[in-house]
Amino acid sequence: MMSFEKIQQQIRKLKEEKDAVILAHYYQIPEVQKLADHVGDSFALSKLAAELPHQMILFCGVSFMAETAKTLSPEKIVLLPVADAGCPMADMASEEDVIKLKAEHPDAAVVSYVNSSTGVKAQSDICCTSANAVQVIRSLPHPKIIFLPDENLGSYAAEKVPEKEFILFNGYCPTHEEVMAIDVKIAREENPDAILLVHPECRSEVRKQADFVGSTGQIIKYVSQSEHNHFIIGTEQGIIHPLQEKHPDKKFTMLSPGFLCPNMKKTTPKDMLRSLENLTVNIELEEELMNQARKPLIRMLEVK
Ligand code: 13P
Numbered sequence: 001m002m003s004f005e006k007i008q009q010q011i012r013k014l015k016e017e018k019d020a021v022i023l024a025h026y027y028q029i030p031e032v033q034k035l036a037d038h039v040g041d042s043f044a045l046s047k048l049a050a051e052l053p054h055q056m057i058l059f060c061g062v063s064f065m066a067e068t069a070k071t072l073s074p075e076k077i078v079l080l081p082v083a084d085a086g087c088p089m090a091d092m093a094s095e096e097d098v099i100k101l102k103a104e105h106p107d108a109a110v111v112s113y114v115n116s117s118t119g120v121k122a123q124s125d126i127c128c129t130s131a132n133a134v135q136v137i138r139s140l141p142h143p144k145i146i147f148l149p150d151e152n153l154g155s156y157a158a159e160k161v162p163e164k165e166f167i168l169f170n171g172y173c174p175t176h177e178e179v180m181a182i183d184v185k186i187a188r189e190e191n192p193d194a195i196l197l198v199h200p201e202c203r204s205e206v207r208k209q210a211d212f213v214g215s216t217g218q219i220i221k222y223v224s225q226s227e228h229n230h231f232i233i234g235t236e237q238g239i240i241h242p243l244q245e246k247h248p249d250k251k252f253t254m255l256s257p258g259f260l261c262p263n264m265k266k267t268t269p270k271d272m273l274r275s276l277e278n279l280t281v282n283i284e285l286e287e288e289l290m291n292q293a294r295k296p297l298i299r300m301l302e303v304k
């Protein structure tokens with residue numbers, strides 16, 4: 001079996017030869033995060049994908065993230081190391097669902113969470129991530145918003161922007177949806193000194209009891225700025241690695257042991273090496289579809 005150091009060496013060599021950069025999401029396994037040039041949340045990674053000068057991006061995450069990178073930079077080669085690393089929530093809404101909702105509510109703006117297919121994005125007015133959903137919705141003149149696919153993030157945004165009317169699609173993240181109010185009760189009882197930080201993909205019954213709700217990047221920022229030293233973490237467990245690396249003196253307790261996204265855990269260092277060697281899976285999307293989907297993504301990146 002090839003050692004981690006050997007894989008790392010070969011990846012470095014290939015990166016130079018091919019002018020590649022490695023992006024990884026905070027939910028990836030620690031070894032993958034260690035091999036990445038940049039680790040971030042969906043928003044930071046989309047921005048980097050658009051701005052970085054490299055010819056090639058190796059995207060360690062799930063397919064909608066690699067597709068977003070390709071849509072923003074069609075001239076670059078974008079590689080997803082594992083073909084079936086998908087996002088079940090992104091698969092819940094189809095392009096036809098958006099077309100139908102638009103026909104039913106012609107006066108509404110369509111806001112699609114980046115955790116969606118390129119076809120759904122192509123039908124949207126603007127995209128958002130969990131880091132900027134509220135700002136994106138506030139930036140729109142429309143009093144009525146169709147939000148998809150995540151009902152939890154949509155209801156979170158609706159609570160923050162009560163002056164607008166929301167039509168929410170009923171998609172969800174199977175990983176975040178599984179965590180309930182009872183998990184919060186148990187975690188609070190077992191860790192009375194800790195602060196609870198959760199992702200907006202959590203159910204409303206969980207979010208309402210949290211001390212802070214934010215994207216993975218915002219949770220990490222919150223911890224860095226906080227004087228507390230014990231946190232209950234209400235999102236996928238991959239985030240513990242960057243948190244513990246940055247704050248070895250602080251304590252992190254998972255809100256639930258079941259907080260695991262199987263798709264985010266599929267990528268290994270070996271897959272990364274194979275992907276760079278063979279240029280697989282090379283993300284290819286229809287040009288016209290990408291041109292349509294790029295507009296709402298760029299609009300999102302322009303929101304201040
Ligand atoms: P972030 O936008 O916080 O990176 O989250 C992405 C995601 O897939 C959450 O489940």
Ligand code: SF4
Binds near residue numbers: 263
């Ligand atoms: Fe999709 Fe949920 Fe996994 Fe995020 S954690 S990639 S929303 S399935």
